[in-house]
Amino acid sequence: MRHIRPILAALAACAVVALPVAAQQDPIQNAIGARKAHMQLYAHNLGVVGGMAQGAIAFDAAVATRAAQNLERLANIDETSYWIEGSLGIEGTKALPVILETPDDFLAKQDGMKTAAAALVAAAGTDLAALQGAMGALGGACGSCHQAYRSR
Amino acid sequence: MTGPVGIAKGTGMLGTLIRWAVGAGIAGGAAFWVLTDPVTAPASATEGIVADPARGEVVFWAGGCASCHAAPEATGEAKLVLAGGRALETPFGTFRAPNISADPEAGIGAWTDHQFLNAMRHGVSPEGAFYYPAFPYTSYAKMTVEDVVSLRAFLATLPADATPSQPHDLALPFRLRRGVGLWNLMYLSSTWAVDAPDLTEVEAQGRYLAEALGHCGECHTPRDAFGGPVAARHLAGGPNPSGEGTIPGITPATLTWTEAEIAGYLMTGFTPEFDSAGGHMADVVQNLARLAPGDRDAIAAYLKRVPPVAP
Incomplete structure (x- = not known):
């Protein structure tokens, strides 16, 4: 009977390890998680250039350029596997099912993001006024997709 | 002589009850009609008010007119074509924003300032019918007359579009617009x-x-x-x-x-x-x-x- 305690402990350890693994095997939740992680990376880099544009952080062309380049890379990542059947319009996501009904427009809006991010890279290396102008266009690109394809 | 006429003669208690019920119904209907009589601004309300179209444009964007009255998904210049279209889904049914472009037939191009004021601040159409409060006249009721008239002057500068307004799709009791008069008594306030x-x-x-x-x-x-x-x-x-x-x-x-x-x-x-x-x-x-x-x-x-x- 003294063996039971270690066996129980081992079982409990397995359960703790197994739970996240099970979650990772749900393709719907995987896709939602990937989208949110991607958006978090946008937000992190936007915080740098946005903070400079707002005057909260001192303008530094090199730092701004690195963040802008990250945003451009993020805009150019293929997102096909993020937006899968069953992962839209459900609990835990604001993304709308209409994304899969109008894929061409959805991709056109991502192209808008690529264009705005490329312009931001050029502006980031110029000066603060250029950065501020390019941030407006980038915000417009975020907004145009969120307006059509996110519930709020 | 049988049927309705016999009942109308009402010699018994049933007849008395029916007459009472009919009388109460008429009184109730009359009260409803009086209570729901559209309230509008006096004709003099817009007299002597000078329109400022530049101010009207500020009012236009602050008021969000284009968000509902331009075609859904419109961008750029298309946001200024106010042919209507946005569908608002509510527990009462689906409301569709009408054409408010400068077209004299499909839109509001032929309206007077006074008619526009009644629409914006009282929710009443030029024909004297109630609008539904899906149109936020309940908020616009607090606008100054100057801003209403200026907005109208700005709208008159925007393109005319002949697309007819789309009908609302409402559950039956809410199709009776007169009932909005009661709603206004409860909620319309400046x-x-x-x-x-x-x-x-x-x-x-x-x-x-x-x-x-x-x-x-x-x-x-x-x-x-x-x-x-x-x-x-x-x-x-x-x-x-x-x-x-x-x-x-x-x-x-x-x-x-x-x-x-x-x-x-x-x-x-x-x-x-x-x-x-x-x-x-x-x-x-x-x-x-x-x-x-x-x-x-x-x-x-x-x-x-x-x-x-x-x-």
Whole structure:
């Protein structure tokens, strides 16, 4: 009977390890998680250039350029596997099912993001006024997709 | 002589009851008719008011006219073609925003300033019919006559479009527009929701932008069973009547951003965490981005003076 305690402990350890693994095997939740992680990376880099544009952080062309380049890379990542059947319009996501009904427009809006991010890279290396102008266009690109394809 | 005539003679108790019921019905109907008689502005209300189309454009963007009256998904110049189209889904049915372009037949090009004032502040059409409060005349009721007339002057400069307005699709009892008269008695008011006597000039400017023009409360204030705003929960947020999820509260109990952060969000759509506005709020941001910075600052200052109500 003294063996039971270690066996129980081992079982409990397995359960703790197994739970996240099970979650990772749900393709719907995987896709939602990937989208949110991607958006978090946008937000992190936007915080740098946005903070400079707002005057909260001192303008530094090199730092701004690195963040802008990250945003451009993020805009150019293929997102096909993020937006899968069953992962839209459900609990835990604001993304709308209409994304899969109008894929061409959805991709056109991502192209808008690529264009705005490329312009931001050029502006980031110029000066603060250029950065501020390019941030407006980038915000417009975020907004145009969120307006059509996110519930709020 | 049988049937209805015999009953109408009403010699017995049944006849008395029926006569009483018919009489009460007529009295009730008459009371309903009197209570729901459209209230409109006197014909003199717009006399001598000078329109300022430039001010009208500010009113146009602050009031968010294009968000509903331009075709859904319209961008750029197309936002100025007000042929109608946005469908608003509600528990009462689907409302469709009508054509308010300068077309004299399909739109409002032939209206007088007085007719436009009645539509904007009283929710009554030139024919004397009620509009449904899906059109936020309940907010526009607080507009100045000068702003109403200036808005009309600006609208007259926009393109005419002959697309006919699309009909609403409502559940049966709500198809009877006359009933809106009762609703107006309960909810139509030109009293400010934030009525503190010590508002600064900037806060009062923000109140006018938020309560009269921007109609924030149409979405951010929860509604009761009759679809009227719950006054004690002004801007406290609640369930989304048009679909899934909730609409966030924006009283200081929920919205803890600084005034600068709020004003920045209203211009760029970026939250302090650099998420960006989506859905209808993205429309609102696009509109408010066209205002002067001082107007967005004023809205932020006003929001800080809204009584905090937990969602």
